[in-house]
Each structure stands twice: as C-alpha cells, then as structure tokens.
Amino acid sequence: MxxxxxxxxxxxxxxxxxxxxxxxxxxxxxxxxxxxxxxxxxxxxxxxxxxxxxxxxxxxxxxxxxxxxxxxxxxxxxxxxxxxxxxxxxxxxxxxxxxxxxxxxxxxxxxxxxxxxxxxxxxxxxxxxxxxxxxxxxxxxxxxxxxKSIIEKLSSVNFNWHNELINYEIYSKNIIFNFMHNENIILKNFANLNHKEKEKIRLYRNRPEVKKYLYQKHYIAKYEHKNFIKKLKKNTAKSYYCVIYNKHILGSINFEIISDDTIEFGFYANPFSKISGLGRILEHISIYYAFKIKNYSFLQLQVFDNNIFVTNLHKIFNFNIIKQFEFQNETILKMQLKKSDCKTIF
CATH class of the missing domain: 3.40.630.30 (Gcn5-related N-acetyltransferase (GNAT))
Structure with missing residues (x-):
C-alpha cells in the first residue's frame, strides 16, 4: 500500500x-x-x-x-x-x-x-x-x-469531438486539428511532405505486416514513390495524408471520391509506433474528415476478409458489409458507414 x-x-x-x-x-x-x-x-x-x-x-x-x-x-x-x-x-x-x-x-x-x-x-x-x-x-x-492526451482520448471508440476539438484549419492542402490544452494533430498532404517524411511513409508502406493487406504488395522503390506523389498533385479525386502528432507520424490516411455523396478511404498505421489504439485514432479522424470536413453522406472502404482485426474495427464503428468480390483469389469486403448512422461526431 x-x-x-x-x-x-x-x-x-x-x-x-x-x-x-x-x-x-x-x-x-x-x-x-x-x-x-x-x-x-x-x-x-x-x-x-x-x-x-x-x-x-x-x-x-x-x-x-x-x-x-x-x-x-x-x-x-x-x-x-x-x-x-x-x-x-x-x-x-x-x-x-x-x-x-x-x-x-x-x-x-x-x-x-x-x-x-x-x-x-x-x-x-x-x-x-x-x-x-x-x-x-x-x-x-x-x-x-x-x-489524458488527445491521442489517449481518440483511442477510445466513445471519443467525443464536441468536447475536445476547438476548430480545424486548412492551409496549403494540410488540415490542422486544434484541440484543448494546445494540442494539435496535422494531416499533412503527401504533396507537402519533406524528404525525411516521404521516406518514413515509404518505409512503413513496405513493411510486410502492412503491404500484405494492400492491393499492391510489391516493394515500392524511391522512384515509384516519387512519381506516385507527383501524380497525386494533379489528381483531384484522391487525397493522401500523413497523420502527425507531436512530431510523431501515426500513419497514413487516403481518400478517393466515388460519387457526389460517397467517398472511400483507407489507412495504415506506423508499424514502429508504441502508441496503443492507432487504428481507432485513424478511424475517428477518417470519419470526421468524410462527414464533417467534406460533408459526404457515405463513407466506404475495402478490406481483405482475412484481415479480421481491421474488419472488426470497422464494425465497431458501425460499418456494414455491402458487397464482397474476388481479387487474385482473395475475398474483398466492401464496407460502408452512413452519415446518419455515425455516432462518433454528432
């Protein structure tokens, strides 16, 4: 005692x-x-x-x-x-x-x-x-x-944006979330990443535990990564962000506009980070981006059905399976969250 x-x-x-x-x-x-x-x-x-x-x-x-x-x-x-x-x-x-x-x-x-x-x-x-x-x-x-840091709070499924977020700013394609106690989280657009940040993202993307659940499983070389980011600058339908908290990269989030009322997203966490609940943190941010910043009605994603951990994560946030299909002898689940069913930000 x-x-x-x-x-x-x-x-x-x-x-x-x-x-x-x-x-x-x-x-x-x-x-x-x-x-x-x-x-x-x-x-x-x-x-x-x-x-x-x-x-x-x-x-x-x-x-x-x-x-x-x-x-x-x-x-x-x-x-x-x-x-x-x-x-x-x-x-x-x-x-x-x-x-x-x-x-x-x-x-x-x-x-x-x-x-x-x-x-x-x-x-x-x-x-x-x-x-x-x-x-x-x-x-x-x-x-x-x-x-409790904002990261600890965001790692809870029951996180309440109204109690914590002061505002957000959009500057040069970057999005800055300003929270209570002078904390902030930055969504840094891939187009604005410096060399060190690009290489870290590429390193995470090439990790076996990350790429095994992505469509493109091959090793991404510097040249390919550079060209990919270069093409993103001209692509108005796709947005890729590096998520940064306290100078620490939490992971990557990407979005693609599907239609006037639907946007699709994907993410992967920093495999070297010791922060717990990174999946929930990135999920919360993705949902807020889709429904509050971009004001879409539907948020969709695609996930390999053997990625049970991530599939269950999405279900916790009320995503439902709306379709499944085959890709190179693997089953892909298409999941969707309706804005009207989202309980995390309203």
Whole structure:
C-alpha cells in the first residue's frame, strides 16, 4: 500500500533521512541546489506549513520508504513536480503517484516538469509518460503533461469531438486539428511532405505486416514513390495524408471520391509506433474528415476478409458489409458507414 507522508508531519528520524538522501551525490548532482545544510533544511520544513503553493511527500510502500515526490508553483490550473527514488526500480511507481496526486487531488489541468538533459534515467521515465509539449534549453528540458492526451482520448471508440476539438484549419492542402490544452494533430498532404517524411511513409508502406493487406504488395522503390506523389498533385479525386502528432507520424490516411455523396478511404498505421489504439485514432479522424470536413453522406472502404482485426474495427464503428468480390483469389469486403448512422461526431 502506497502512503504519502507530508513533509510537515515528518518525525526527527525521517527529517534526517530525507536530508541525507537529498544530499547524496547521485541525487544532488541533478538538483539546482547541490547541497543543503541542516539549518536550511529545518527552515524549509517550517516554511512549508505556511506555503500553499508547495507540497512535499515522503513515499512509503507499506513500511518501506521508496522516495520523495514534490509539487511546487501550485495554482488552480497547474503545478510543477519533482521526484527522486532511494531504491532501484521505483521511478515508475513514483511517477504514477505524482500523476494521481496532481490530477485527482490537486485537480490541476496541466503538470509541468524540468529535468537536466544529462539525467538520462529521469528523462527516459518522463518521456515514457507522453508529455504533450517539450521545450529544450541548453542544459534543461521542460515538459508539460495533461491528464489524458488527445491521442489517449481518440483511442477510445466513445471519443467525443464536441468536447475536445476547438476548430480545424486548412492551409496549403494540410488540415490542422486544434484541440484543448494546445494540442494539435496535422494531416499533412503527401504533396507537402519533406524528404525525411516521404521516406518514413515509404518505409512503413513496405513493411510486410502492412503491404500484405494492400492491393499492391510489391516493394515500392524511391522512384515509384516519387512519381506516385507527383501524380497525386494533379489528381483531384484522391487525397493522401500523413497523420502527425507531436512530431510523431501515426500513419497514413487516403481518400478517393466515388460519387457526389460517397467517398472511400483507407489507412495504415506506423508499424514502429508504441502508441496503443492507432487504428481507432485513424478511424475517428477518417470519419470526421468524410462527414464533417467534406460533408459526404457515405463513407466506404475495402478490406481483405482475412484481415479480421481491421474488419472488426470497422464494425465497431458501425460499418456494414455491402458487397464482397474476388481479387487474385482473395475475398474483398466492401464496407460502408452512413452519415446518419455515425455516432462518433454528432
């Protein structure tokens, strides 16, 4: 059982232990103030009783002390945290307690942190928890967290666009979704991709686990990919987008106009991404694009019937099979979603 003991309630033994650990070389070298004397330490503890903008806790796991977590610059909306462990392997547990206290007790909207670049262990831990913003300085990194990132929310089938989306902008064929807490997702048109982005998309497209469910299963060379994108610039019926969040490519989404009221789509996720629920994220975005941005009445897709995972994903979003046909000895399912049946955006 995890217990957070407020610094203002520490006994004499705990006070001495905290001071000892805080001045330990392995901890102090990553602090802005490298060494603290006993007199200064006692004064600090005394001042905490009168300061509502700071909270410091000694963290117990049952009867064992495992570390310290702290919160400073506390307001109604935000705070900054710090932590250090006194046992190996407790960083993740301390981080969970930080987030729990900040979001569920202090009920702040944003949680901030700063870490020395050379503090690789802490940096790895902090980055693992998906900060929504990272600002780099000469020696420090400043990170910002929110209770749930837009990516986590979009990965839920029950995601509500009305509660999260502020607006969207269309600029030079790119679409920028602006969400709460200064988060955004960019649909970057293939025509605007830089060389590095093009090569990443081509790499994903050529992965065996991706291309086995596509019509064209051969290896796409640079020249072929370049020509494909070049032709897209003149094709008004087709639109291809690279989906980007926080400089991370989530995958590719493509659309083709079938008729005045129908558009077809397809997508594949970044096979190297560790973000869970990418299929649901790309599905939500595709549906919003078709029905809210382009205002079509029907959204269709084609999927190999042995691609059970993706077929079931579409069914969760209320797509129905309207046709099936054979292609090179494989069965293709044609599925459709009616705008009137869509529950994710209305």
């Amino acid at each position: 995890i217990i957070l003991k407020d610094f203002i309630h520490l006994n004499q033994e705990e006070i001495k232990l905290v001071l000892k650990w805080r001045n330990d070389e392995n901890v102090a070298k990553f602090m802005k103030t490298k060494n603290i004397g006993l007199k200064e330490h006692l004064k600090f503890l005394s001042q905490l009783k009168l300061d509502n903008t700071k909270k410091y806790f000694l963290v117990y796991d049952d009867e064992n002390i495992i570390g310290v977590i702290d919160f400073i610059n506390i307001t109604n909306h935000s705070c900054e945290f710090g932590l250090y462990g006194i046992q190996k392997g407790v960083g993740e547990l301390l981080m969970q307690e930080v987030k729990n206290y900040a979001f569920n007790v202090l009920k702040v909207q944003t949680l901030n942190a700063c870490v020395f670049k050379e503090n690789t262990k802490a940096l790895k831990l902090y980055l693992k928890h998906s900060p929504v913003n990272i600002v780099k300085h000469k020696t420090m990194l400043y990170l910002k967290y929110i209770q």
